[in-house]
Amino acid sequence: MQTLTPSLADTLAENLAETLRQRRQQLAERVPFPVMLWSGGDQPRNFPANVYPYRxxxxxxxxxxxxxxxxxIRLEAGRLTLFxxxxxxxxxxxxGPSQTRQQVAEQIGADAAYPLAAQAAGLQGAAVLWAQMGAFQQMVALLRAQEVDLAQALAGKVADNLALAQAIVQLRMIQDEGAIAQLRQAAKVSIEAHQAGMAVTAQAxxxxxxxxxxxxxxxxxxxxxxxxxxxTVHxxxxxxxxxxxxxxxxxxxLADVGAETETGWAADITRTWPVSGQFSSSQRDLYEIVLAAHDACIDQVKPGVEYRSLHLLACRTIAEGLVDLGILKGQPDSLVEQDAHALFFPHGVGHLLGLDVHDMEDLGDLAGYAAGRERSDRFGLSFLRLDRPLEAGxxxxxxxxxxxxxxxxxxxxxxxxYEDMVNWERLAQFADVRGIRIEDDVRVTAAGAEVLTAALPTAATAIEAQVHR
Amino acid sequence: MQTLTPSLADTLAENLAETLRQRRQQLAERVPFPVMLWSGGDQPRNFPANVYPYRxxxxxxxxxxxxxxxxxIRLEAGRLTLFxxxxxxxxxxxxGPSQTRQQVAEQIGADAAYPLAAQAAGLQGAAVLWAQMGAFQQMVALLRAQEVDLAQALAGKVADNLALAQAIVQLRMIQDEGAIAQLRQAAKVSIEAHQAGMAVTAQAxxxxxxxxxxxxxxxxxxxxxxxxxxxTVHxxxxxxxxxxxxxxxxxxxLADVGAETETGWAADITRTWPVSGQFSSSQRDLYEIVLAAHDACIDQVKPGVEYRSLHLLACRTIAEGLVDLGILKGQPDSLVEQDAHALFFPHGVGHLLGLDVHDMEDLGDLAGYAAGRERSDRFGLSFLRLDRPLEAGxxxxxxxxxxxxxxxxxxxxxxxxYEDMVNWERLAQFADVRGIRIEDDVRVTAAGAEVLTAALPTAATAIEAQVHR
Incomplete structure (x- = not known):
């Protein structure tokens, strides 16, 4: 059992029960059946008593x-039962001391709370997520060690439940106030981490x-x-x-580093800075292209916009920039259609962020791809993790x-x-650029993008100033 | 596939193949059958693409x-086959780029190397370790995803093999030169970590x-x-x-922190220091008792000595010290026989150290306990992790x-x-001591103990000086 930092627990207590109540109410509006979810437990690193940090x-x-x-936990018609x-x-x-079941139940606003062995009863008729079967099996093993037989409760009751997964995706995709508060905390600390990284580079x-x-x-x-x-410098x-x-x-x-709060909410930030504190002209040229793509996408963020179109906007902005620099040859739109940009930008422009850094990727593409869509096998699209219209939240x-x-x-x-689309000799003049990425975390609001990580600058001169501190 | 720090790879290359050859030669002298061992693979943290640091x-x-x-790997009569x-x-x-199978094979001195799918053949007639079944199943899943059917090769071939486990325990328990070199590196960095912790305490x-x-x-x-x-202060x-x-x-x-080298060898060090930089007199009194137990045990380390007798020596030293301070009442030997020391020292005095911080604990007590011995259920002995005569190495x-x-x-x-054995009023005068532990890593040599972590002082005044830096 985990205990939280007391100050965090105090902060949470004010809003947690209410946030959770709203979430399960919204779930109840979407699924008519009871749901069981498992926390999981420690995962051994090299032997059972030496475990990875628990998540x-x-x-x-x-x-x-x-x-x-x-x-x-069992969720049914807005009721929460804790096991x-x-x-x-x-x-x-x-x-050390830890909260009792009763204390936890009060903190999270559970309607009832039972020993873990009672989960057999809680499982009756409940839907579960396939992605959670590992956690479930771990709980069963724990109970078997205590000589609790779950076989009867299990028979025929545990199955994948697409309706449940879809309902959870709908909920978790739109971040509520409780989520946003946590995401802001993760962003704040991640920004400090990047500032520390830039500041230490001169001595490192x-x-x-x-x-x-x-x-x-x-x-x-x-x-x-x-x-x-x-x-990495690679x-x-x-x-x-x-x-x-x-x-x-x-x-x-290039530093892609993000923090996660104690209750599991993530930030995901990338900055790229010159070790010397000063971009070379070739590095600056390419940095400005990536930044232009970054800014263009963020400018377009609002409800209703297709995330895939943001990806293609980034592709076209990069293709345009590379044409201007003489690295690519041809019309930007045509180059993107032929995936020539993907020679230099082979991944997607981003993904959902929340409790998981690729949020809900444990469910495959169910969260990332709208119903009826699936991943392209095109060179320039196959790594796109998100293909949905943006929604507020x-x-x-x-x-x-x-x-x-x-x-x-x-x-x-x-x-x-791509022989004829690339000026390989010109490209050779940019040999001091192996990799540049600029990544921010963006909340979709009715008014457009709110960049949660905006306090960390992206402009080349601002980056140089941070490294020089 | 992992790649190593190039400088480490260079260092290793000089001795690695020979060290490994000697190890499998020694295994071949102990088991007459072929052996398969699996590396394992990445373990998901919250979804498959977000994994724990690989071990x-x-x-x-x-x-x-x-x-x-x-x-x-398959080991047979001193031959090494890599899959x-x-x-x-x-x-x-x-x-990024990684070593090819052929490059790895040369580095580790493999006699043959095949794609992973060929492990089905390698498994024929081979003994495996039960503790490795998780890793094995993961490999099988990987191969199933590639449509390789292992069912035939598996039928009846995979079973727990006590003889193999015992042979490996005999080998790994006596640390060879390659192991000691790695353990020294882990100790060196861990010592620096503790020094940094002491030095930062004044500002923290x-x-x-x-x-x-x-x-x-x-x-x-x-x-x-x-x-x-x-x-922790708790x-x-x-x-x-x-x-x-x-x-x-x-x-x-109290800080119990240890590093592990890139090839997996551990250090395990605990120091306890005063936040103010100065022990109070009650803290100093108890610190000196723990240190006396620590020093007494290390003085007794040599081949042939029972580790359990070191544990009991620590118990008696602590009991004596507590009697001298007026916290315990009675004869130290009698107090230890009644487990009164365990009120204040409820764990064992230590464990094997090697590739695992509790070395080979994945095999239960097979490594920790000599053949025919098992854990006591006595309050003062049940957490003892090691009960064997010490051997050089x-x-x-x-x-x-x-x-x-x-x-x-x-x-x-x-x-x-324990009502009559404890002077509870006297104990109350030591309320500013919640926990003290002093832990070093000790190599058993014919001449006695070689303390691998000796560069980190244990004396109270030396500790104070480090915190005051």
Whole structure:
């Protein structure tokens, strides 16, 4: 069982029960059946007693609000039933005092609360999410160890439930006030982490040292990293989780680092800055193109706009910029139609953000793609994680980039395909740019975009000033 | 697939293949059958694409040397066969260039190397470890996704194999030169982390800020935390993984933090220091007792000595000290026989250390307890993790402590049981000590103890000096 920072618990207590009540009321309006959700429990790292930092299931967190472990909730017609055990004496010895089931029930506004073993009864007739079966099986194993037989309750009752998944997607996609308050906290600390990273770069010798300074801010604020940090002079490796490279004065450093609050809400920020504190002219030229794409997308954010059109806007802005620089040859629209931009911008312009950094990606593309849509297999679209019209209350990332990925640019077939669209000699003059990405977290409002991460500047001169501090 | 820091890879290359050859030769002398070991793969945090920092299986790391993911090895009569796939183009795009199967095979001295799908053949007649079944099933799932059918190869072939587990315990328990070199690196960085924690305490407001400074050292050295850090003014919570408390001038801060090298070898260090930089007289009195127990155990370390006798020596030293202070009443030996020490020192004096921070605890007590021995259910012995005669080459922790755990001291039955052995009024004068632990990593040599973590002082005055820096 987890306990929260007392000050956070106090803050939460004022609004948590009411926020949760509204969420399950909205769920009840969408599904006529009872629902069981499990928190999950510790995951072993190399042996059972040495576990990864615990992370409760996001679906559970959305409706239970607190990062409980080894717990389940049943939601039915707006009623909340909590299943969890009070700590044993041994648990108290090793893990300290923790809230009792009754205290948790009061904090989250549960209508009833029972020991975990009673989940067998709670499961009767309830719908569950396939993505939560791992958590469920873990709870069952826990109970089997206590000699509780769940077999009867399970028979035929546990099945995937698309209607439930769709209802939860509808709810979690539109971030309520409780969610936004948490997302703002995550953004605030993540901004401080990036500022610390920029400030330490002048003294740092390696990527690892910059990462350490950034994550130290997150740790010092008693938050976790929402995802594996990317802090690298090889930004062209899109999910680079190595930190061993030395920093050279001519390098760009790409940092994609975000914090997660204690109740699980994420931020996701990328900045790219020059190790020397000054962009070279080639770096500045490409940085300005990525920034233009970033700004153009954010300018267009409002309810009703297709996220896919933002992606294509980013593609076209980048293609235009590369034509202007003489790297691409041809008409921007035609280049985008032929996916030539994807040689340099091979990923999507962003994704949903919430309790998960790619929100609800545990459900595959159910959240990311509107009903009836599915992923394209086009080179320039296959990595697009979100294809829906924007709605007020959604939070999305906007994160265009420019990369020179050897595996893409040197692939013979692709090289032939784009032979005439790329001025390879001109491109060679930009060899000091391996990867640039600029990523902010954006709330969709009726008035347009509210950039939750706006306090961290994006302009090249502002970035240089931060590195020079 | 993982790649290593290039400088580390260079260092390893000189000795790695030979170290691994010796290890599997020694295994071949102990088991007459072929063996399959799996690395495991990424574990999802909240959805499949957001994973915990990868940690390969320790058994795999011992014989394969490198933190490969989605790989298997077959060991037979000293021969090493590697099963892994080369990175696909998409993997190269997202994760960057990685070593090919052939390059890895050369680095670790494999006699043959095949794609992962060939593990079905490699599994023929091979023994496996039950503790690795999770990793195995993950590999199978990976292959099923590639439409490789392993059913035939599996039928009746995969079973727990006690002989294999025992052989591996015999090998891994005696740390070879390759292991010791890694353990020294982990110790060095962990010592720096503790020094940073002490140095930052004067400016820090919360536990979280001290933790951040300590883990930043580990991160900056491109290592991971070997286990969930404990950094707390509530040291009486034995596995406290919360960091929200403010630091008060009268508090003791207990920090149990250790680094793990890139190839998985752990350090495990605890120090306890006064937030103010100066122990109070009550804190100093109890600190000196714990330190006396720590030193007495280390003085006795040599081959042939029973680890359990070290535990009992720590218990008796603590009991003596508490009698001298007037907290316990009676004869120390008699108090220990009645487990009165365990009111204040309720855990074991330490454990094996190696690739796992509790080495090989994934095999239950097979490594910790000599054949024919099992855990006592005595209050003062049930948490003892190691009960074997020491052998040259073992690395163990020595970590006595003193705690005032409310859940223990206020438990009515226990309170009655020890009513006459404790001077509760005298104890109340030590209320500013909630938890003290002093933990070092000790290599057993023919000449006695070699303390791998000796560069970090334990004396109260030396600790005060570090906090005051």
């Amino acid at each position: 409760a299931s996001s679906h559970f967190l959305y409706f239970a609000g607190l990062p409980l472990a080894n717990a389940a 969890m055990d009070d700590a044993t004496e041994t648990e108290a010895l090793w893990h 010798q390696t990527e690892a040292q910059v990462r350490a300074a950034m994550e130290a801010v997150i740790t010092a604020n008693n938050m976790a990293c929402a995802y594996g940090s990317i802090v 930004g062209e490796v899109l999910h680079n989780h190595h930190y061993h490279n030395p920093l050279q004065p001519g390098d760009l450093l 959604m939070v999305v990332t906007i994160e265009p980039g420019f990369y020179q990925v050897p595996a893409l640019l040197n692939q013979p077939e692709r090289r032939r395909q | 390969a299986s320790s058994h795999f790391l011992y014989f394969a040397g490198l933190p490969l993911a989605n790989a298997a 892994m796939d080369d990175a696909t183009e998409t993997e190269a795009l997202w994760h 407001q919360t536990e979280a800020q001290v933790r951040a400074a300590m883990e930043a050292v580990i991160t900056a050295n491109n290592m991971a935390c070997a286990y969930g850090s404990i950094v 040291g009486e919570v034995l596995h406290n993984h919360h960091y929200h408390n403010p630091l008060q001038p009268g508090d003791l801060l 073992m690395v163990v922790t020595i970590e006595p402590g003193f705690y005032q755990v409310p859940a223990l001291l206020n438990q009515p039955e226990r309170r009655r049981q």
